[in-house]
Amino acid sequence: MGDTDVPAPPVPVDNPKLAAPGVAAEKRRPILPAWLKDRSEFAVTARHTANRLGYASLFHGVRLPWYATQLAVMSPRGACRFVASTNRWLWDREAAPLRDYAVRTDDVEEYMRLARLRGNRVRLRGLVTVVAAVFGVGFALWLYVMAPAFLYVFAAGGVLTLGFFGQQPDAPVIGPAVMRTELQKLTGTIVLRALGAINDSRINAALKDFGNKSAHGMGFTSEICRDGPGYRAELDLPFGVTPDDVIEKREALASGLRRKLGCVWPSGDSESQDGHEGRLILWVGDKPMNATTKPPWPLLKDGQVDLFKPVVFGNDYRMGPMAVTLMFAAIVIGSIPRMGKTFLLRLFLLIAALDPRAALYAFDFKGTGDLKALERICHRYRAGDEDEDVLYVLHALREIKEELRRRAKVIRSLPSSRCPESKVTPALASDKSLGLHPIVVGLDECQVPFEHEKYGAELESICTDITKRGPALGIVGLFATQRPDAKSLPPGISANAVLRFCLKVMNHQANDMVLGTGAYKSGIRATMFSRSDRGICWMAGEGDDPRIVSSAFIDATGAEQVVTRARKMREEYGNVTGHAIGEGPAETAGLDILADVLKSVGVDEKAVWCERIASRLAEMRPDVYGEWKGENVTAALKPWGVKSGQVWGQTDEGEGANRRGIQRADVAAAIARRDADRLAA
Ligand SMILES: Nc1ncnc2c1ncn2[C@@H]1O[C@H](COP(=O)(O)OP(=O)(O)OP(=O)(O)O)[C@@H](O)[C@H]1O
Numbered sequence: 001m002g003d004t005d006v007p008a009p010p011v012p013v014d015n016p017k018l019a020a021p022g023v024a025a026e027k028r029r030p031i032l033p034a035w036l037k038d039r040s041e042f043a044v045t046a047r048h049t050a051n052r053l054g055y056a057s058l059f060h061g062v063r064l065p066w067y068a069t070q071l072a073v074m075s076p077r078g079a080c081r082f083v084a085s086t087n088r089w090l091w092d093r094e095a096a097p098l099r100d101y102a103v104r105t106d107d108v109e110e111y112m113r114l115a116r117l118r119g120n121r122v123r124l125r126g127l128v129t130v131v132a133a134v135f136g137v138g139f140a141l142w143l144y145v146m147a148p149a150f151l152y153v154f155a156a157g158g159v160l161t162l163g164f165f166g167q168q169p170d171a172p173v174i175g176p177a178v179m180r181t182e183l184q185k186l187t188g189t190i191v192l193r194a195l196g197a198i199n200d201s202r203i204n205a206a207l208k209d210f211g212n213k214s215a216h217g218m219g220f221t222s223e224i225c226r227d228g229p230g231y232r233a234e235l236d237l238p239f240g241v242t243p244d245d246v247i248e249k250r251e252a253l254a255s256g257l258r259r260k261l262g263c264v265w266p267s268g269d270s271e272s273q274d275g276h277e278g279r280l281i282l283w284v285g286d287k288p289m290n291a292t293t294k295p296p297w298p299l300l301k302d303g304q305v306d307l308f309k310p311v312v313f314g315n316d317y318r319m320g321p322m323a324v325t326l327m328f329a330a331i332v333i334g335s336i337p338r339m340g341k342t343f344l345l346r347l348f349l350l351i352a353a354l355d356p357r358a359a360l361y362a363f364d365f366k367g368t369g370d371l372k373a374l375e376r377i378c379h380r381y382r383a384g385d386e387d388e389d390v391l392y393v394l395h396a397l398r399e400i401k402e403e404l405r406r407r408a409k410v411i412r413s414l415p416s417s418r419c420p421e422s423k424v425t426p427a428l429a430s431d432k433s434l435g436l437h438p439i440v441v442g443l444d445e446c447q448v449p450f451e452h453e454k455y456g457a458e459l460e461s462i463c464t465d466i467t468k469r470g471p472a473l474g475i476v477g478l479f480a481t482q483r484p485d486a487k488s489l490p491p492g493i494s495a496n497a498v499l500r501f502c503l504k505v506m507n508h509q510a511n512d513m514v515l516g517t518g519a520y521k522s523g524i525r526a527t528m529f530s531r532s533d534r535g536i537c538w539m540a541g542e543g544d545d546p547r548i549v550s551s552a553f554i555d556a557t558g559a560e561q562v563v564t565r566a567r568k569m570r571e572e573y574g575n576v577t578g579h580a581i582g583e584g585p586a587e588t589a590g591l592d593i594l595a596d597v598l599k600s601v602g603v604d605e606k607a608v609w610c611e612r613i614a615s616r617l618a619e620m621r622p623d624v625y626g627e628w629k630g631e632n633v634t635a636a637l638k639p640w641g642v643k644s645g646q647v648w649g650q651t652d653e654g655e656g657a658n659r660r661g662i663q664r665a666d667v668a669a670a671i672a673r674r675d676a677d678r679l680a681a
Contacts, residue, residue, distance in 0.1 A: 092125070292319060294553065307355045307438045311324060333479070346370060515540050
């Protein structure tokens with residue numbers, strides 16, 4: 001062994017004088033319970049109590065005659081018990097064993113003391129009994145003479161009371177109205193048992209020596225407490241173990257806790273200041289999330305929305321409110337059919353509807369009219385998956401494409417004092433003269449347009465543009481699909497979406513397509529939801545960590561109710577446009593007519609008749625130019641300064657003729673002028 005191989009002496013790493021960082025965080029426990037501080041929670045609790053009282057009154061009310069009959073039948077036994085117990089009391093029978101004992105042990109003194117005591121008691125009790133009997137009989141006679149009806153009431157009361165005492169103790173006549181199943185209280189032992197059940201070698205090693213926290217790091221950090229409709233336990237996992245290691249084995253954990261999977265919600269601690277990567281928060285609900293009653297959606301009956309601020313759209317597993325900020329986001333929603341995708345998309349559109357500035361584009365390619373409630377306030381709306389429906393949407397999205405270009409130009413032209421981050425701000429969105437109001441575009445079953453053989457590619461490219469540039473320009477794209485694969489959710493959209501909502505999916509590919517690559521591996525798994533977990537989804541993109549949310553359930557009637565309010569707000573604000581007042585998108589919206597005309601004229605052609613251009617355009621884009629004649633070409637080019645004149649040419653039959661046409665050079669010059677103007681802007 002050479003000199004260099006001599007191991008270095010150990011370096012002391014723990015300096016006893018090293019200053020402690022001090023208290024990292026203090027948690028104050030609430031003085032008043034949450035339901036006393038929050039109006040809606042108070043209302044929910046009060047309603048719940050009133051509901052229970054009402055139910056119990058009704059339950060017992062209808063059974064009153066039967067209760068009375070049973071008690072009457074039991075009254076003789078009650079009377080016997082009453083006489084027997086009064087007799088025991090009167091003759092001081094309860095002390096008889098003591099007197100017996102004194103006799104058996106020849107304890108004369110004690111016996112005499114007890115006998116005196118008995119004599120006094122019997123005298124007093126006898127007096128009480130005689131007085132009570134005299135008064136009772138006297139009162140009954142008085143009633144008999146003065147108010148005989150009351151005598152029956154008292155007699156009935158007496159019979160029922162005797163019946164009450166005559167009941168069998170194990171079979172009371174009046175039972176509970178609600179049968180309750182008592183849940184087991186969550187204790188430290190149960191939590192540790194469950195952690196042992198997930199079979200992690202590091203956890204198991206720590207459990208063997210649980211009291212020695214400094215050796216393995218594992219231990220509870222605060223007492224187990226009630227938190228909403230469940231229990232919350234906080235603990236540090238052994239060194240090197242993360243909450244993800246536990247989340248991955250949630251089913252085994254639930255088995256160890258002896259609870260249903262939907263009750264067991266392990267998570268990391270991203271909120272508290274003293275949290276770290278080894279801290280586990282285990283929340284165990286009394287009921288599975290899908291069976292817990294959700295608080296009503298706060299915006300159902302009241303309230304306006306500012307899309308730039310977080311808006312409550314559901315609840316976490318503790319039934320606490322969960323909010324989402326729709327502005328500056330492109331959103332994807334994915335799941336297998338019938339899990340609540342459309343309802344969630346509609347909920348987001350309803351939120352947007354309650355911001356009177358926003359323009360809504362709602363497209364339902366399932367065609368069942370799920371978004372119909374919104375029709376009254378939509379700028380563009382369509383339901384159906386026929387070619388003509390897809391074409392309508394194409395025209396509407398071309399408008400958006402043009403709008404993206406216009407907005408980019410407006411934002412570029414604004415001074416940085418008004419637009420410091422080169423994106424739409426709440427103040428800019430409210431300035432009607434700039435036209436930078438929020439635009440929210442929702443496509444349900446978006447795989448239908450993207451897979452359309454004729455228009456699919458163009459629709460996909462516009463939607464990708466909305467996803468990439470829309471958020472900064474105040475345009476929010478919402479894409480919902482029941483088939484999250486590369487064709488239904490093009491990579492340009494799935495990779496760039498800001499907010500992601502994944503209800504139940506069947507495999508990890510679909511999971512990662514919606515929630516982002518690597519989500520499944522890091523334990524963000526929408527495959528764990530069951531078929532009855534409707535409306536429950538993983539939400540990624542809002543806050544640091546993905547969260548599980550049970551979205552508010554707003555049915556068609558609720559949606560109508562919200563839209564009625566939204567329409568009123570919009571009328572007051574002056575934002576009822578487009579489809580809501582019977583107008584559709586222009587067929588040429590978002591098209592570059594100059595470029596299309598130039599494309600239709602060969603480079604070797606100096607001038608071409610307008611009618612020829614019309615037929616060539618119709619071939620190029622039948623959906624837009626299919627019906628065009630020569631005069632449409634003239635009219636469309638006029639605003640660009642391209643004038644038609646007489647052009648000499650040959651008909652298809654080879655005859656020479658003079659007809660209206662345009663010069664190729666004029667079109668090229670118009671394009672050059674336009675592009676220069678755009679650059680200068
Ligand atoms: N937030 C929710 N809470 C509870 N139940 C819900 C919720 N959202 C939807 N549901 C229920 O789930 C059912 C299916 O919802 P929805 O039509 O939105 O599913 P979908 O995923 O869009 O289905 P498809 O793919 O067939 O269009 C609804 O009829 C509704 O009863």
